Amino acid sequence: MLKEVHGCQVCAGVLPLGPRPVLQAHPMARILIAGQAPGKKVHLSGVPFDDASGERLRAWLGVGRETFYDEKSLAILPMGFCYPGTGKAGDLPPRPECAPQWRARIMAQLPRIELTLVIGQYALAHYFPGRYVNLTEAVQDWPNRAPDIIVLPHPSPRNNLWIKRNPWFESALIPVLQQRIAQILRQPGSP
Known part of the structure; x- marks a missing residue:
């Protein structure tokens, strides 16, 4: 199926740099990162979160590059697979065509x-349509959804102000998130 996804041309005429789906998936994966869409740098490298956002996200998760890019541990399925x-x-x-075209089929695998x-407002809208007033409210609601689903702000440097205004995020949520990630990765059957 990934071969089919990588050959996708659904948005060929509307993407500024053309199609280049960027995702990571394997049936053994136990953690799903549902992001937004690749940025230009990620589009050019073809590697998910291969940018400053990825550095911050890996720090939040408490994992290094080797674990992060182990497709048998983490699946990375943004709402749009190509740079918009x-x-x-x-x-x-x-792009609105991407999630309906691929998401359910990949998730079934x-x-x-x-x-x-769930990372960022577009993923939030997909997973919790109309449930939250804004992303901050959704992130704050983490105790009601953990340990199965956690909403995070986008790790982009553009969100430095949000992180500064919400110190509880790094002091309360991130330690719980790192503990949950470590617990899943330590379980028998993990790669």
Whole structure:
């Protein structure tokens, strides 16, 4: 199926740099990172979260690159698999064609997911349509969804102000998140 995804041309005429689906998945994966869409740097490298956002996300998770890019441990399925282009306030939203085309089919191949990390407003809208007023409210609600699903702000450096205004995020949520990640990765049957 990944070969089919990588050959996708559904948005060929509307993507500024053309299609280049960037994702990571394996039936053994136990953690799902549901992000937004690759940025330009990630599009060029073809490696998910191969940028400053990825560095921050790996720090939040308490894992190194080797674990993060182990497809048998972590699946990375953004809402849009290709770089959507840039607008006035940053990258454009994920293309709306992508999630309906691929998401359910790929998720059906990931039966072992124990923890889903919903990252950013577009993933939040997909997983919890209309449930939260804003991303901050959803992130604060983590005790009501853990240990199976945790909403995170996007780890982009553009969110430095949000992180500064919400110190509880790094002091209360991140330690719990790191503990949960470590617990899943230590379980028998983990790669």
